[in-house]
Amino acid sequence: MLPVIAVTSGEPAGIGPELCLRLAGYAGDAQPVILGDRNLLEARAAQLGLNVTFRDFCPKNPVDRGILDVVHIPLAVPAQAGQLNPANGPYVLALLDRALAGCQSGEFAAMATAPVHKGVINDAGVHFTGHTEYLADKTATxxxxxxxxxxxxxxxxxxxxxxxxxxxxxxxxxxxxxxxxxxxxxxxxxxxxxxxxxxxxxxxxxxxxxxxxxxxxxxxxxxxxxxxxxxxxxxxxxxxxxxxxxxxxxxxxxxxxxxxxxxxxxxxxxxxxxxxxxxxxxxxxxLPIIRTSVDHGTALELAGTGKADPGSLFEAVAEAARMATRKQS
Known part of the structure; x- marks a missing residue:
């Protein structure tokens, strides 16, 4: 059994969704599961000309390279690459809440996060200084x-x-x-x-x-x-x-x-x-859970171009899996 890693797709107008699409080709010792709006992911794949097969996540799903497991969480409003919309601020936080709940219940072994845009979440009326502080507050750490x-x-x-x-x-x-x-x-x-x-x-x-x-x-x-x-x-x-x-x-x-x-x-x-x-x-x-993330931002100027490098997200998933394996041993 490979550790199941929840991967939040982050700001929908940024590069997060397309980085997550690249995980369809992930060959490491983990089973990544993407948390995000499935329609957004399918549209971004079509925009980039990526041939990705999607599947609704179920804990009993066998690991199948080339298939992307998705936990569908709907957007508040449709998202366009490179165009921020505060209406989707609560959606971004809903991704984090779902990943955290899954880690706490044991559904997921760990979570890895794609980048979010702090400014647009604050513009949505939610005080937000970053993943680190948000997860600390949610876990009462x-x-x-x-x-x-x-x-x-x-x-x-x-x-x-x-x-x-x-x-x-x-x-x-x-x-x-x-x-x-x-x-x-x-x-x-x-x-x-x-x-x-x-x-x-x-x-x-x-x-x-x-x-x-x-x-x-x-x-x-x-x-x-x-x-x-x-x-x-x-x-x-x-x-x-x-x-x-x-x-x-x-x-x-x-x-x-x-x-x-x-x-x-x-x-x-x-x-x-x-x-x-x-x-x-x-x-x-x-934290009482394992959380890793990319080391970069939403790169709005690259969103929808297919030029974003998925290397950091791949390594975040790999490191989360390594930590989860050590925890279990």
Missing amino acids: PLVVMMLAGDTERGPLRVALATTHLPLKDVSAAITADVLEKTLRILHADLRGKYGLAAPRILVAGLNPHAGEGGYLGMEEIEVITPVLEKLRAEGMQLAGPYPADTMFTPPILAQGDAVLAMYHDQGLTALKYATFGKGINVTLG
């Missing part, structure tokens, strides 16, 4: 950790974030000792449980240029970050840093760790996406 990962020439690169979708001016106040400690505990636990690393080595970035340069460029490293690292090292965690972020991503330092904890979004993800874009994935750590 007090703190989750966003981590992106991808393969490089030197091996896997994993970058977790102490803060996620915040304005830069709010980052320092958000990095408290309590939050940082809980973030490191979640990262450490999931590197062990979901990645099978018995004694994970974590590299921790400073917040300020030159990691504060002894307090001359900021006190967060001295007052918050270092005390937390010392406390957790005393418990046996392998934590190195805080490092200046501009040198932490050099090969000699990265070779000393299994994952990096960056203090804010662009500090960590600029380097990660430079090294792995198109093949990287997003993983939400700390």
Whole structure:
């Protein structure tokens, strides 16, 4: 039995639906099931000249390469490639709710998500800052950790974030000792449980240029970050840093760790996406379910052209399946 992975098709005007269509040719160790409007998927396949056979998902369906299993969730209004419509904001969230319910019930082993458009969901009157925060709220998880990962020439690169979708001016106040400690505990636990690393080595970035340069460029490293690292090292965690972020991503330092904890979004993800874009994935750590995602956005300018690269979605499905298999073993 291959793990069944729920794949949400994301923003209907973006590239998500056509990326999901490519999963009809998926040959990895998973059974992907697409959550979305079947009429939309069929129309997008016809638009792109793709010969895809669709089938309503049933848990008893045998795995059949070339057939795309679909859980039909209807659009609110018809969708056109590249043209956002706030009326479909609730539809996008309904995809996530259905995938989450299936993961919680055991119908699905994990979920992988195609990109959504935060702005159009907010335009629909729903406060939405991202998949990570939405799933945390829906599962009553007090703190989750966003981590992106991808393969490089030197091996896997994993970058977790102490803060996620915040304005830069709010980052320092958000990095408290309590939050940082809980973030490191979640990262450490999931590197062990979901990645099978018995004694994970974590590299921790400073917040300020030159990691504060002894307090001359900021006190967060001295007052918050270092005390937390010392406390957790005393418990046996392998934590190195805080490092200046501009040198932490050099090969000699990265070779000393299994994952990096960056203090804010662009500090960590600029380097990660430079090294792995198109093949990287997003993983939400700390949830009671397994969730992975692509590392890119809705790319409205590419929607309907057939030029979107499905590599990140393929890897998100594969990583979700690997995690689900480890969980079962």
